[in-house]
Amino acid sequence: MKLSIEATRMTRIKPSASIAAKALANELVAAGHDIVDFTAGEPDFDTPEHISAAAYEAAKRGETRYTPTSGTVALRDAIRAKFARDNGLNYDRNQILVANGAKQVIYSALTATVEEGDEVIVPAPYWVSYPDIVLLNGGAPVIVTCSQEAGFKLTPEALEGAITAKTKWLILNSPSNPTGAVYSREELIGLGEVLKRHSHVWIMTDDIYEHLIYDGLEYVTLAAAVPQLYDRTLTINGVSKAYAMTGWRIGYAGGPRPLIAAMDKLMSQSTGGAGSVSQAAAREALEGPQDFVESSRQAFEGRRDLIVKLLNSINGTRCLTPNGAFYVYPECGAFMGKSTPHGKRIETDKDLQLYLLEAVKVAVLDGGAYGLSPHLRLSFATSSQRIEEGCRRIAVALEALR
């Protein structure tokens, strides 16, 4: 007899490593430890005042009731305008879906479409949740490793080699969490050439870090770079990262009508529409003044330069300069096989993560959680002072390894 309360499908997955690491860092801070926390997956800024005010005004107007499952008309129209303005993508209103964060968009898309055994191509390093959401829905994640030498990006050859008759989806994330890699228009066109040859493959592009892009690079999304793929691409985005709105839980997508309809049907029997006041706030974020997006982008670019410089000045670490998002993914192979001052051998990046937390109170994530080791993932969504202090401590800890 089965004793566990958990359904069998739950045994296929593990809790989100990034959420768990953040929770542990928070616990240690609450217990009085001086932790330098590089685990944050969210901007350290507050939501701009005009956005919060729009939510309050909506509540006062009585916009506190259920909304249509796929989102209010006003927000969906703001999203359509955003896609046209920023991405050159045109969608009808019934091609837009709003959900409780981009995470729910991804979850709904996979639940609504994946059959038992369907394959979903996930380039690694990947955002921790992709493989587990695939597994939970009975799919098989096909992990394609993208090396540091290739800038952590999927190549057309590697994509071609991963596609089989069972491939249902490719998940593409640019700028990437955890590496900050950004695909250029030419690179997307190269991947598009492969995808055009395999008409049974759908593509999910996770563009949540779209506005956090550096070095003057142009942001391009796949459905715009390769219009022939528009009919089988789900373009996912959200307000969490660009507008410091992670707690408001609003993500959205534009895509082919039959797919959006299937996701709407699923949400109508699970969560219903996203929160009404959050939707009013998201509408203001997309339609109101955009200066916060640029000022926070500039702040992140300065912090990126600082953290890359400091990490690369430590003997043994090698850190590529990310072109987007707010993460760095330094390689730490030089420390594998070394021992701590207490005589514990560092065998994996997970060991190194634990050592940094115990020895110098610096919280980071291990590359293993993101599908490519030996690496660490550090978020630079924290102040320059904390970045300097954290890197100083990391240097002390790494130099003490023998």
Ligand code: PLP
């Ligand atoms: N996609 C990526 C790549 C992310 O890093 C995150 C959050 O960390 C999400 C999606 C989820 O965003 P949301 O807050 O909209 O659910």
